[in-house]
Amino acid sequence: MDLITAESTATALPATTPLKVAVILASNREGRFAPVIADWFLAHADAHPAIGTDVVDVAALDLPTALSYRPEPGAREVLAGVSARLAEADAFVVVTPEYNHSYPAPLKNLIDWHRDEWQAKPVAFVSYGGVSGGLRAVEHLRQVFAELHSVSIRDTVSFHNAGAQFDDEGRHRDPAGPDAAVKTLLDQLVWWGRALRDAKRAHPYGG
DSSP states (O other): OOHHHHHHHHHOOOTTSOEEEEEEEOOOOTTOSHHHHHHHHHHHHTTOTTEEEEEEEGGGOOOOSSOOSSOOHHHHHHHHHHHHHHHHOSEEEEEEEOBTTBOOHHHHHHHHTOSGGGTTOEEEEEEEESTTTTHHHHHHHHHHHHHTTOEEOSOOEEEETHHHHBOTTSOBSSTHHHHHHHHHHHHHHHHHHHHHHHHHHHSOOOO
């Protein structure tokens, strides 16, 4: 057995080990629709046997908006908490609306405070909005995450005119299409998540 094969065999996790997926809620806007979309997504993700989720809500964070190499002590504590959660994640799902043809500022702030935490991990997108369904926000995010050495998942879930698609209990009024789309997204996320997790354990990423 050659060295590469031996190392890979020794470090690879069992295929059945669940992926740690950080689900990032990107909006902190007053009256936001994000919790409805997130709850819908989490109901599917948490039912997937290969996934364990951790919700990172930008509205619950108080990250400083001025980037600094020497943040104040209070900011360091906040950053340390969220940074550890992102570092532990094997993959990410970003739940984002579209604001003015792009994605929310608090999400960009969360992204820019971190670097290594994103690298060589897959990121998927669940978007919502008006007629565009948030897809213009997703297209911008693909460029950002590519710069951070993340792998964006090809298939997305998007909700056009999202407010009209859910009832007052947060249930989708016509679930067949979204249910099929989220299954594809999760299956792709699991494939990439396992592949990259095993690859990094065998050969640490040097991006």
